[in-house]
Amino acid sequence: MKKIFNKGVVALGMLTILASCKKEGTLNANLDAIDQNIITNKNATDLWLDQNFLNPYNIETKYRFDRFELPSGKNITPPLVGQVIPAMEMVRDVWIRPFEAAGGSDFIKRISPKQFVLAGSAEYNSNGSITLGTAEGGRKIVLYVINSFDKTNLASVKQMIQVIQHEYTHILNQTVDFSPEYQTVSRGGYEANWTQRPLSEAYSLGFITQYARVSPGEDFAEQSSNMLMMGGVQYNGIVASVPADAQIKLKKKEQFVVDYFKTAFNIDFYKLQKEVQLALFKVSAPVLSRMIGLGVGYTTLTSNPSTDPSQSAEFLGLWNAAKTSMTAGGFVLKDFKMTFRASNLMTLRYTFTNAAGTTTYSADADYTLALNTTTGVTTFTLNATQPTATVPAVDPVPYSNMGVINARMAGVNSYFTSGSFRVNWINQIIPGEIGFVGSLGAFYKTTNANSYFYGTMGH
Secondary structure, eight states: OHHHHHHHHHHHHHHHHHHHHHHHOOOOOOHHHHOTTOOSSOOHHHHHHIIIIIHHHOOEEEOSOOGGGSOTTOOOOOOOHHHHHHHHHHIIIIIIHHHHHHHOTTHHHHSOOSEEEEOSSOEEOTTSOEEOEEEETTTEEEEOOGGGOOTTOHHHHHHHHHHHHHHHHHHHHHHSOOOGGGGGTTTTOOOSOGGGSOHHHHHHTTOSSSGGGSOHHHHHHHHHHHHHHHHHHHHHHHHHHSOHHHHHHHHHHHHHHHHHHHHHHOOOHHHHHHHHHHHHHHHSOOOGGGSBSTTTSBOEEEEOTTTSTTOOHHHHHHHHHHHHHHHHTTEEEEEEEEEEOSTTEEEEEEEEEETTSOOEEEEEEEEEEEEOTTTOEEEEEEEESSOOSSSOOSSSSOOBOHHHHTTTTHHHHHHHHSSOEEEEEOTTTSOOOOSSTTOEEEEEETTEEEEEEEEEEEO
């Protein structure tokens, strides 16, 4: 028993020593250095984030470096504090507010990530790609490359918000899944090794980006986010430039997205798309000269000078003279349409009817379009009054009636080729929204801004 007792005494003594050490020892570790997000005194950035994200939406923004919030084994730079508010302003203005306008003031409060984590640099991957954003379980979105973000640069803003729109689509899909039929549209086109495939191949298969080929889920997120960030003008311009089969696929995918937002969340997707574009226009106003062309944006300008108000006096006079001449020849001149095709080609189409109005005719002519996207200065040079079908055709068969009416349209034809024009919106003369399908664009003579023609920009 003594032996047992002695052991007990020893054990008790050791416990006493350990307890004494635990009670009286001091911890010298600085926990603030380990996790800088333990905030004792909030600075101006913290207070701004509370006011704009935490208080109204219960969304936390972590910008102090936290190794545990980011992928291990990757070299990632912490964000600069001065970049945090400018970046999050755009998150608020270009992502949150459009969803509130289209889905109601409480939409983001009901469905949103609860945390943004900001990183200064990108995450570089072994396959040569870089990660610009990630979403985890519908709760957290990580935004990279904050240090190079510029809220005055449209491309920079679109790149960051594109990431959020993509990841937020995943969050919405976790709330209500999209139709399984979506994956049948491009069945056989999905490709894990997407970084080795060109964008042109993705387009030809009906994918809006290369990354969309990874899986149906990524395809849906890319389709939705790109439609929002491109807007209708750019998106439709790309669709118009791809092969017919790919056009059908992209239009089907568009309809799936539109239907999903309506049935799942009662959101008019096109209203949401417009609200996003209006927010982007505040960053940089849309420039018409940079939005014209197949695969770029607008592909048509349609005009009826006889009924469109505020056509310039010079152009309207020439149009009315042509109209009178056409009437003398037994025809009724209706309107004209410019179609902007690939390879700087513009096809001019006049539409007219017989005297009774029972038969409609079209007459086409091809022009070389020289458009300076920086200055907007444009010239039209006649190539042929009988277009060939060797160019990418918006209409399947060019019409060959120009020879019949060419002399009667001489004054208008001469107007188009007699000098240079500067392309711009006409909203200063005819008030209206700019940058959307259906907005009004004009070609002003560079020698006389009071002489111009205008029309509805579309596809």
